[in-house]
Amino acid sequence: MTTSPYRIAIVGAGPSGFYAAEALLRTGQDLAVDLFERLPVPYGLVRFGVAPDHPKLKQVTAVFDRIAAMPGFRFVGGVEVGVDVGIETLRNAYHAVILATGASLGRKIGLPGEGLAGIHQASDFVGWYNGHPDCRDLTFDFRGERAVVIGHGNVALDVARLLVKTPDELRHTDIARHALEALAESRIREVHLVGRSGPAGTRFSAKELQEFGTLENCDPGVEPGDLGRDPFDPPHDADPERRMAIGLLEGFSHRMWEKGKRCLFRFHLHPASFEGYDHVGRVMFRRMAPGEDMERELAIDTGLVFLSLGRRSAPLADVPYDGARGVHANVGGRVGGEEHGVPGLYACGWSKRGPQGTIGTNRACALDTVDKLLADLGSLPSPGADAADDLVSALWKRQGLRLDFDAWRAIDAAEVTRGRALGKPREKFVSVEAMIDAARGRDIAC
Amino acid sequence: MTYVVTDQCTGCRYTECVTVCPVECFHLDDEMTYIDPENCIDCGGCVPACPVGAIQPAYLLPPEQQKWIEINRRRAAETPVITSRLAPLPGADQRKMALGR
Numbered sequence: 022m023t024t025s026p027y028r029i030a031i032v033g034a035g036p037s038g039f040y041a042a043e044a045l046l047r048t049g050q051d052l053a054v055d056l057f058e059r060l061p062v063p064y065g066l067v068r069f070g071v072a073p074d075h076p077k078l079k080q081v082t083a084v085f086d087r088i089a090a091m092p093g094f095r096f097v098g099g100v101e102v103g104v105d106v107g108i109e110t111l112r113n114a115y116h117a118v119i120l121a122t123g124a125s126l127g128r129k130i131g132l133p134g135e136g137l138a139g140i141h142q143a144s145d146f147v148g149w150y151n152g153h154p155d156c157r158d159l160t161f162d163f164r165g166e167r168a169v170v171i172g173h174g175n176v177a178l179d180v181a182r183l184l185v186k187t188p189d190e191l192r193h194t195d196i197a198r199h200a201l202e203a204l205a206e207s208r209i210r211e212v213h214l215v216g217r218s219g220p221a222g223t224r225f226s227a228k229e230l231q232e233f234g235t236l237e238n239c240d241p242g243v244e245p246g247d248l249g250r251d252p253f254d255p256p257h258d259a260d261p262e263r264r265m266a267i268g269l270l271e272g273f274s275h276r277m278w279e280k281g282k283r284c285l286f287r288f289h290l291h292p293a294s295f296e297g298y299d300h301v302g303r304v305m306f307r308r309m310a311p312g313e314d315m316e317r318e319l320a321i322d323t324g325l326v327f328l329s330l331g332r333r334s335a336p337l338a339d340v341p342y343d344g345a346r347g348v349h350a351n352v353g354g355r356v357g358g359e360e361h362g363v364p365g366l367y368a369c370g371w372s373k374r375g376p377q378g379t380i381g382t383n384r385a386c387a388l389d390t391v392d393k394l395l396a397d398l399g400s401l402p403s404p405g406a407d408a409a410d411d412l413v414s415a416l417w418k419r420q421g422l423r424l425d426f427d428a429w430r431a432i433d434a435a436e437v438t439r440g441r442a443l444g445k446p447r448e449k450f451v452s453v454e455a456m457i458d459a460a461r462g463r464d465i466a467c
Numbered sequence: 468m469t470y471v472v473t474d475q476c477t478g479c480r481y482t483e484c485v486t487v488c489p490v491e492c493f494h495l496d497d498e499m500t501y502i503d504p505e506n507c508i509d510c511g512g513c514v515p516a517c518p519v520g521a522i523q524p525a526y527l528l529p530p531e532q533q534k535w536i537e538i539n540r541r542r543a544a545e546t547p548v549i550t551s552r553l554a555p556l557p558g559a560d561q562r563k564m565a566l567g568r
């Protein structure tokens with residue numbers, strides 16, 4: 022008797038997709054995993070989100086490569102679920118489907134003037150400097166002297182840091198060439214990092230803040246007028262990490278502006294509107310600092326604004342969506358939840374719990390989802406034994422080539438070679454066509 | 468740089484840290500956990516995960532704690548890697564309460 026293995030599809034080759042694959046393949050059960058990814062290249066936001074000047078973090082890809090080498094693993098690149106193949110087709114071909122599609126949409130701010138030119142989502146800028154094919158044609162106007170970043174989290178810190186670093190500080194990273202060239206021409210001298218809370222209420226992590234004290238040509242600072250009463254007193258329940266972050270901000274408040282550029286941390290500012298004719302010229306705020314008897318209106322003149330207010334998942338056809346949380350509707354990873362659940366459909370990572378935590382948080386999260394899946398597995402209907410292989414063959418045939426993990430290895434090698442000549446760890450291909458050409462360097466036509 | 472487990476971990480061994488490490492660089496003996504500095508990618512994820520505040524970035528260690536950098540390096544090389552959460556040691560809850568956490 023032949024027992025056909027359980028076949029599981031995972032959608033999205035970011036950290037949570039890889040960790041889900043690992044959790045499944047480690048169970049020792051007879052199962053096989055197909056990891057679908059819309060791009061020919063894996064790793065999700067480790068490639069396209071994590072800042073180019075944080076290369077050590079990118080070493081986590083070595084773990085993903087080990088997972089990709091586990092027996093039963095297959096990477097199916099260049100297939101966008103919901104576009105190239107429907108979720109129902111996928112569900113019919115596999116015992117179970119796990120959505121690990123991340124959170125690709127930036128949150129809007131919902132204020133007058135939001136649509137003016139010069140106002141961007143932080144996620145677009147991040148995708149652009151990291152060479153995401155969706156963002157390569159974007160342009161940013163770096164001709165003014167001041168930029169404003171709205172939002173007090175680590176992504177906002179990445180955006181601000183990339184704006185104030187010197188070309189030499191970025192030259193030997195894997196930043197996309199178009200971004201390095203454009204930023205080298207930038208006239209930005211002052212970046213305002215604006216948030217609604219005080220120094221004790223940010224989501225900055227201490228390690229990321231600490232870097233601002235060590236930049237080559239930029240001093241961090243704080244605008245004294247923003248602070249209000251007892252600004253640097255940590256709340257009594259603050260953990261050591263928070264205390265450290267508050268202490269760093271307090272340190273910044275004593276710094277002089279001596280270097281060429283400045284990054285100003287601004288507090289208690291509530292954005293009210295964006296003003297300008299077709300292009301933004303200034304941002305209006307209301308300042309409400311504790312201990313001040315009245316609210317003040319305040320304007321910051323700028324032609325370049327980044328909104329860093331969090332992200333939400335892109336809804337997928339035939340998958341229930343939780344609009345309030347901005348994720349695929351799920352209870353503990355089961356899509357749809359207990360009563361109106363979609364059998365055999367699961368979610369993990371940022372598309373399950375929203376954009377929080379570090380890369381490793383997705384590991385615990387994926388494990389949790391896989392536990393649910395394994396508990397259900399016996400009761401899920403079995404697809405035909407060849408259904409999954411037939412589907413993947415048909416998809417690859419339609420594309421005219423097979424974008425599997427070997428194809429990615431060829432792209433990877435070509436990027437590393439291109440980078441070597443420039444003293445960079447890699448020079449990314451920034452279009453899908455160029456990625457495919459590099460993959461074709463090997464014989465992958467089918 | 469790396470992250471380091473300090474003596475706060477001794478006798479506690481909640482292994483929350485292990486579940487959030489993206490690269491499985493925690494090692495373990497009967498006493499406590501250790502971080503392998505060769506593999507740690509400095510993501511910082513384990514710091515807030517540890518309920519007793521045992522983990523610190525090496526650059527923030529006070530002088531009397533600096534020795535833990537070498538202890539982590541040595542013991543990580545001598546002990547097995549731990550890949551999933553363990554049951555806490557007996558007495559861990561009392562210790563956590565005694566530390567006021």
Ligand SMILES: Cc1cc2nc3c(=O)[nH]c(=O)nc-3n(C[C@H](O)[C@H](O)[C@H](O)COP(=O)(O)OP(=O)(O)OC[C@H]3O[C@@H](n4cnc5c(N)ncnc54)[C@H](O)[C@@H]3O)c2cc1C
Pocket residue numbers: 032033034035036037038057058059060063064065066067070071072075078100101102103121122123124147176179369370371372377378379380381383510512
């Ligand atoms: C700017 C930025 C900086 C960050 N810096 C750090 C950091 O310094 N340290 C840290 O620990 N964490 C950092 N993170 C967080 C980390 O990147 C995330 O925790 C992690 O990437 C989330 O993993 P995920 O797999 O859920 O989603 P993602 O990484 O977004 O992966 C989702 C994948 O799914 C694919 N996909 C989406 N829809 C489909 C579809 N329909 N069909 C097929 N494929 C699809 C996408 O192309 C993508 O590859 C950062 C995040 C951002 C945005």
Ligand code: SF4
Pocket residue numbers: 472475476477479480481482483484485499500516517518519520521522
């Ligand atoms: S969570 Fe903290 S106390 Fe527990 S094992 Fe890890 S380092 Fe030690």
Ligand code: SF4
Pocket residue numbers: 381470487488489490491492493502506507508509510511512513514
């Ligand atoms: S800092 Fe990150 S990589 Fe290093 S031990 Fe902690 S969780 Fe693991």
